[in-house]
Amino acid sequence: MKKAICILISLVMIMSAFTIMPSAANDISITADWNILTVENPTVQQEFAVTRLQEVIKDATGFELPAVTNAEGGNYIAIDSDLAFNAGEEPPAENGYIIRAKDGNVYISGTGIRGTIQGVYRFLSEFLGYRVYTKTLILVDEMSSILVPADTDISYAPFFEYTCTDWESPRDIEYCIANGITGGPYVNISDSMGGTVNYLGNMCHSLTENICSRYTYFETHPEYFAYRNGKRIDKQLCLTNPDVVELVKNEVLELLDAEHNPDASLQIISLTQADNQEYCTCENCVAFEKAHGNVRSATMINFVNQVADAVKEAGYNNVVIDTFAYQYTRKAPTGIVPRDNVCVRLCSIECCFAHALDDKKCASNVAFMKDLVDWKNICNRLYIWDYTTNYANTCTVFPNFGVMQRNVQVFAENNVKGVYEEGNYYMSFCDSEFGELRSYLLCKLMQNPYLDYNKTMNDFLVAYYGKGWMNIRKAIDMYTDNAGDILGHLRIYHSCKDSMQLTNRKVKIIDKYWATAYNEAETDMHRANIYRSEMSWRYYKADTGKGEFSSLNTARFDETQKLYDDLIAHGVATISECSRNDMLDCAAVRYVKPHQWDGFEEGDADTQAKIKWGQAQENSPLNPIRDLLYKLMNWLWGLFI
Numbered sequence: 033m034k035k036a037i038c039i040l041i042s043l044v045m046i047m048s049a050f051t052i053m054p055s056a057a058n059d060i061s062i063t064a065d066w067n068i069l070t071v072e073n074p075t076v077q078q079e080f081a082v083t084r085l086q087e088v089i090k091d092a093t094g095f096e097l098p099a100v101t102n103a104e105g106g107n108y109i110a111i112d113s114d115l116a117f118n119a120g121e122e123p124p125a126e127n128g129y130i131i132r133a134k135d136g137n138v139y140i141s142g143t144g145i146r147g148t149i150q151g152v153y154r155f156l157s158e159f160l161g162y163r164v165y166t167k168t169l170i171l172v173d174e175m176s177s178i179l180v181p182a183d184t185d186i187s188y189a190p191f192f193e194y195t196c197t198d199w200e201s202p203r204d205i206e207y208c209i210a211n212g213i214t215g216g217p218y219v220n221i222s223d224s225m226g227g228t229v230n231y232l233g234n235m236c237h238s239l240t241e242n243i244c245s246r247y248t249y250f251e252t253h254p255e256y257f258a259y260r261n262g263k264r265i266d267k268q269l270c271l272t273n274p275d276v277v278e279l280v281k282n283e284v285l286e287l288l289d290a291e292h293n294p295d296a297s298l299q300i301i302s303l304t305q306a307d308n309q310e311y312c313t314c315e316n317c318v319a320f321e322k323a324h325g326n327v328r329s330a331t332m333i334n335f336v337n338q339v340a341d342a343v344k345e346a347g348y349n350n351v352v353i354d355t356f357a358y359q360y361t362r363k364a365p366t367g368i369v370p371r372d373n374v375c376v377r378l379c380s381i382e383c384c385f386a387h388a389l390d391d392k393k394c395a396s397n398v399a400f401m402k403d404l405v406d407w408k409n410i411c412n413r414l415y416i417w418d419y420t421t422n423y424a425n426t427c428t429v430f431p432n433f434g435v436m437q438r439n440v441q442v443f444a445e446n447n448v449k450g451v452y453e454e455g456n457y458y459m460s461f462c463d464s465e466f467g468e469l470r471s472y473l474l475c476k477l478m479q480n481p482y483l484d485y486n487k488t489m490n491d492f493l494v495a496y497y498g499k500g501w502m503n504i505r506k507a508i509d510m511y512t513d514n515a516g517d518i519l520g521h522l523r524i525y526h527s528c529k530d531s532m533q534l535t536n537r538k539v540k541i542i543d544k545y546w547a548t549a550y551n552e553a554e555t556d557m558h559r560a561n562i563y564r565s566e567m568s569w570r571y572y573k574a575d576t577g578k579g580e581f582s583s584l585n586t587a588r589f590d591e592t593q594k595l596y597d598d599l600i601a602h603g604v605a606t607i608s609e610c611s612r613n614d615m616l617d618c619a620a621v622r623y624v625k626p627h628q629w630d631g632f633e634e635g636d637a638d639t640q641a642k643i644k645w646g647q648a649q650e651n652s653p654l655n656p657i658r659d660l661l662y663k664l665m666n667w668l669w670g671l672f673i
Contacts, residue, residue: 146226167204194450267310498558500549
């Protein structure tokens, strides 16, 4: 009986092999004798797509595939060939693409200014393992031939017309093209490489600064500006003043006359409030707002509508006027709707980032979702300005990884057309956290909100941190599971103690994860990346008095000094959005929490008192007892990991 069962199993395995083999045999193998078939008189975008395809294929295989307009019976990868489509098939959506195996050849065909280019980069990613993880970490598989399954049929339509983020690597052109970034102003991709959706002039807070400038007009025309507490102030505009409307119309038309690109797919002019709460309270503004839902966005929408009408009448059909739904203008008005050539950018600054935006258990996010739906119902072009870092303590961990994917899905499911993921835009001098990881994930999510998030994160971690990557993933998961203040909410201006709730035992576990990751690293690059990212963990511990920064550890002052020195050595010059370079001259670094490094200047009485206190602590006769307690507590915590 046993022998019969073994024979039966063997027969099943043999038959299974035969059922799989025909599929494998039919797979397409791209070898050195293939061509790249291009159209007669290609566009500059098609030329770039072909060139980039040739370059990466050569890097991966050594093949130099020639570009031809007639394949003459040989096999080919065709760029924008009509043969790609089946009879009666519609082309992809604007800036979309298809990748298809057909009749033994491979076809890549796209629409719009960037569809073909994006199709080529998708092909390189899928079949050659081409990954642009950061602007300097770019990988491609080495292979003797390129295998494309015979049933390959990929179709892609962009989820958003505008995607943008302001971390460091997304300022690099190749990074942006490979990862689907389409919006400026942090990178200017030429039209020949797919172009960007650009803002003409400033992209935000333009009113009173760049448009109808207070520096130009307030002294002679105070009536152009906000009325508050019985007087005019230059902080915001009076949006119901007809002279202001005409002035802004003229300034916008002058800007378009100077900078407009008629060949671009879309260009935007920002008419957005200054970053303060000093809105106008004159009789006309208040009356208009009361008549349209009693919300302050009413005067703003009415104002930008009039400018948008003038832009449309002037024939600028590829231009939209952009404004904010931000803080006091966040709620949608009634009885008035934005024109079709008006873009409204809804900002999530008040939201919680420990909960997904559509989590009904989080009151602040429930309020945001109501506003999102209200704007969606009246706005033809709704954009999102989202936030992805801690602006008060940028050097510490911002544990928002658990909500990033769902939040972008929420945008896609509510007809949002553009997403700007604001992050650590000053990362070039404040890089101590997971900036490159978060940047990569955001870019990929804006390309496809429904991708395999865990796989995408893990792929990055392997490439960036090396062999011990799983330990860092475990640390990230523990950060995420313990995100927020004691009520479980996470804000973008939280203190370190309110960013995560971690027991001493969990701190010990995370310490072990980081140490193991570093010990398992096999290259200098991986060790350097681990060390830099771990500084954010050390910053958290230093600011909350955890781990080696415990008040029981008499070496905590040395650890604080070492953290500071490491940050400086890694080019970190600021600890937050609003304290640039201030940490460089902190005279009491050893004796204060990191979030205080932007104070305590040399010679101040408070500084001298803090130094004197710290020196007394370092020389305290109680230190041997403290050290003994510290070692005992460490031992106890270690028993439970």
